[in-house]
Amino acid sequence: MDLRVYKDKQEVAEQFSNYFAEKVNKAETFHVALSGGSTPKIVFDVLAQNFSEKIAWKNIHFYWGDERCVPPTDEQSNYKMTVEHLFSKIAVPQENIHRILGENDPNREALRYANLLEINLDRVEDVPQFDLVILGMGDDGHTASIFPHEIELWNAQDHCVVATHPDTGQKRVSINGKVINMAKEVAFLVTGSSKAEKVKAISEKTEGFEAYPASLVNPKSGNLIWFLDEKAAFGLSKN
Known part of the structure; x- marks a missing residue:
C-alpha cells in the first residue's frame, strides 16, 4: 500500500487532481470508474476550477464504481453530483459519459452495465x-457498494452486482471486487476522523480487518494508493 497523508480534505483533493491529470495526459484513451461521496465532490471542484484547460477531457471515458438506485435528478445520485461539480464545467463529449441507470430495475441494470464494461474495456482473464478505479471507504469499511453484511458479493460471478444498504434497505448497483482488483491502478480517497479506526485496521492488518470489504482491495497490478488526510490517518504508526 502506498499511503499518502495530507493536511486536510482540500489538500487531498488538490494532490489527487495533480496525480489524475498526470495519468490521463499520458494516455490516448483513459477509462476511469468514479466514486461518490464528499471527498470526490471536492476533487471534482478542483478539477473543474484548475484543470478544465489542462486535461484532454475528450480522451477520458467516465464510468461509476457504484450508483444508488434513484433517478439521475435525485439528490442522492452520484451521477447528478458529478454533473453539477464537474461535467457541467468542462468540455467532455456526452458519449464519453457512461452512467449507471439508477432509475431502472436494479437486476437488469447490473446485467446491462456489466455488458457495457465487457464491450468497452479491454478484458484480462475475462x-x-x-x-x-477511484474508491471511497465508509465508516463501516465498505467500498463501492460492497458492505460488510454482503461481503460475499466481492467475488460474485457477475461483474456488476445489486447491493442493499444495511440501514436504509436502498438498492445499489456496484462493480464487484474482481473488476476493482483487475484495474491498472486503484486510488482510495479517504478523509475524516470517522475513518481512522478502519484505516488503521486495514493498513496494519489488525484482528478482524478481513471483515471490511475495503481490506480486499488488492489490485493484481500492485498499484494501490491511499490519499488520506491527517484525521483519517490518525493512529497510524509513524513508519
Whole structure:
C-alpha cells in the first residue's frame, strides 16, 4: 500500500487532481470508474476550477464504481453530483459519459452495465480492466457498494452486482471486487476522523480487518494508493 497523508480534505483533493491529470495526459484513451461521496465532490471542484484547460477531457471515458438506485435528478445520485461539480464545467463529449441507470430495475441494470464494461474495456482473464478505479471507504469499511453484511458479493460471478444498504434497505448497483482488483491502478480517497479506526485496521492488518470489504482491495497490478488526510490517518504508526 502506498499511503499518502495530507493536511486536510482540500489538500487531498488538490494532490489527487495533480496525480489524475498526470495519468490521463499520458494516455490516448483513459477509462476511469468514479466514486461518490464528499471527498470526490471536492476533487471534482478542483478539477473543474484548475484543470478544465489542462486535461484532454475528450480522451477520458467516465464510468461509476457504484450508483444508488434513484433517478439521475435525485439528490442522492452520484451521477447528478458529478454533473453539477464537474461535467457541467468542462468540455467532455456526452458519449464519453457512461452512467449507471439508477432509475431502472436494479437486476437488469447490473446485467446491462456489466455488458457495457465487457464491450468497452479491454478484458484480462475475462475481467474488464479500468485504467483507474477511484474508491471511497465508509465508516463501516465498505467500498463501492460492497458492505460488510454482503461481503460475499466481492467475488460474485457477475461483474456488476445489486447491493442493499444495511440501514436504509436502498438498492445499489456496484462493480464487484474482481473488476476493482483487475484495474491498472486503484486510488482510495479517504478523509475524516470517522475513518481512522478502519484505516488503521486495514493498513496494519489488525484482528478482524478481513471483515471490511475495503481490506480486499488488492489490485493484481500492485498499484494501490491511499490519499488520506491527517484525521483519517490518525493512529497510524509513524513508519
